[in-house]
Amino acid sequence: MSATTPRLSPPFRADHIGSLKRPAVLLKRRDEFDEGRCTREELASVEDEAIRAIVDMQRSAGIKAITDGEFRRHMFYEGVFDNLDGMKYIPVVPLDWFMDYVPDVDAFKKQNFKGAPSYVCEGKLKRTKPFYVGQYEALKRLTAPEEHKHLKITMCAPEWFHLRHGPYAYNKSVYASDEEYFADVVQAYREELLALYAAGCRNIQFDDPLLAYFCDTKMLSGMAAVGVDSDALLNLYCQVYIDILQGREQDMPEMVVGVHLCRGNFRGGRHFSEGGYDRIAIKLFQEIPADTYYLEYETERAGTFEPLRWLPRNKSVVLGLVSSKFPKIEDKAELIKRVHEAAAIIADGEEKRSKEEALNQICISPQCGFASHSDGNPVTEEDVVRKLALVSETARTIWSDA
Template sequence: MAAAPKLNPPFRADHIGSLKRPTKLLQKRKELDDGKTTLAELKLVEDEAIRNIIQMQREVGINSITDGEFRRHMFYDGVFDNLDGMKFVSPVPIEMFMDYVPDVAAFKVLNFKGADSYLCVSKLKRTKQFYVPQFEALKALTAPEEHKNLKITVAAPEWFHLRHGEFAYPKDVYKNDATCALAEEYFDDIVLAYQQEIADLYAAGCRNVQFDDPLLAYFCAEAMISGMEARGVDHVALLDLYVRTYNKILVGRPADMAVGLHLCRGNFKNGMHFSEGGYDRIAIKLFTEIAVDCYYLEYDTPRAGSFEPLRFLPRNKSVVLGLITSKFPQLEDVDDLEKRIHNAANIIANGEEKRSFEEALNQICISPQCGFASHSEGNLIDEDAVRAKLALVSRTAKKIWGNS
């Protein structure tokens, strides 16, 4: 057997990105919305809050430091709200949301009449940076020796396309039909924007990027697949389009820039999820066709299915098992977490590409299954519980892998 490849990134104890926003920050942002404060005053409060959660990450033993997404309202902010050709629409009529998308279906049950969103109205072009200012601000609050470990989270490139289907863009702007997964021209412009952003992030010193993409996990949900088929949408071709988009974005990216992909099934208010279904349906494409280094996978409840899909994980990639929930404060048992990790390692070792148990175990890291605040208000878990959860991640990693 060939020697085990060096995995990128190497963090055993990780977290998804978003952390619980302190009350003071939420209050200041509301003041900004109400016209009672300035952006400069808000930034001072953001900086203070981010300094505190950076220190918390250090203290609990998390090396992949983030800013907690404290400068955002939603986890997917950053790209489409800064991309020329996208227009903020409030509200977007309900008929322009695809009801086969699990979160849209869930909101419709709650008498959802429409919502704020972004729609493409003209050719898409990146004329300003998306996340570089956030990364530079994070660098300014950390020590030089930590800069190589800073992680920036970015929005999924297909976010508004899946949600709005045939209404994602005008057909006189991009000629292909958004419902038949042939939206190559639309996505080619998105690809270029992401490539430019990744190049700028790298130039700024960023070496760890994580795409947040719950939409790929939606392709595991039977309800979405059947809904697409009923509407005449080719879900196989659509998933292939999204896989190609990722691979085009990552063409030529620097070898020393780690790229991760996070999948979950929803993490809204009060721990609300939107879809169910294991990774089996998409496992081969997910693990063998998308050119990322690691996968952050939700695995805190049975709705994510078994570890069996991990048998397709190649030897040159790693998986970050989201075994610890970010939705509720109760702590998981370390011994149980260790058993689950060993179970996953056995499945990887005996998978399509055989390897030793030790090599398979070396491909695994641990994290919460999602962030602690996908939106500004966050989940029903306070800052002390967030610290306890991340400390549990670190403690479990040290028990299994030592200080590696």
């Protein structure tokens, strides 16, 4: 692959973020498991059946970067810190351990939020068991061999609990600084990526709404009010990605790495933050060593396409133009128009290129998953099928290789 060729397969021209609408039978069985009324094996059997159906749906809709819909999780961010030695589960975290400047925390506290279960670091962090390898292997068993290299695994953002809990994220007697804490986080992620690669995984996506929070002026002003240097913190988080992905071209040469940014995707289609990517575009596109960026762009709260002018020629962007939050179907002609608008800005960006080359760096998808949490958004399974089919149809219209 040349230095100016984006990795586009995977991701494919028509993609989706990862989570899909969970069927009622799966939600019922998971409730039974949580209440101790069924075994893990009984839950896994229902999960397998539901994933078989959702895989068939993705195939029928024309989606090739198949996921398991995150059907084996309650929440999209599960997998890492709940499996990492040194993290302690706390059923009800004290309210003051949640940072008010974090947009979703602020929203919850305004709704009489009394604290919630979470994880904090109480000991040295160490990966002693897989995070996502089991989910990838299970998905392999439910798909054809020729599909395995395209299967996508979504991963928790490495800074997830650090931003939420601030100075309470880790015990200061264990780690003297953020850099020490993240050094062990980085090691754990590197070990997991290598294990996924050895298992055959070639397509991963970091789910990181927190990076988009740095576009929100309300969070930035809230940080400043309590003496948190938002620029330094963003630099730290970018460095964490750099360290996690260091040496990837040698150790995992075929691995495609994506980073997904959104502004919240909670019950009722709720978002938490607003603001365009302008504040973070250079760091996002030119410092974080990802291959592709899944960006929310279905409403004005994400700003304009102008930040795409910083997209390098060897990377791609997946435009989240279709809403996963609500059932209303988008207009195909409008989607096509917006893709071409984005291509024109990329072409006239800091690295000049033809519009044809810029168009070749674009894919499309919904702006977020259809069920970042187990309850999902106010859409039906039929709505999901229609939305994904629209993504595929639009891609085929724009790109002959879709």
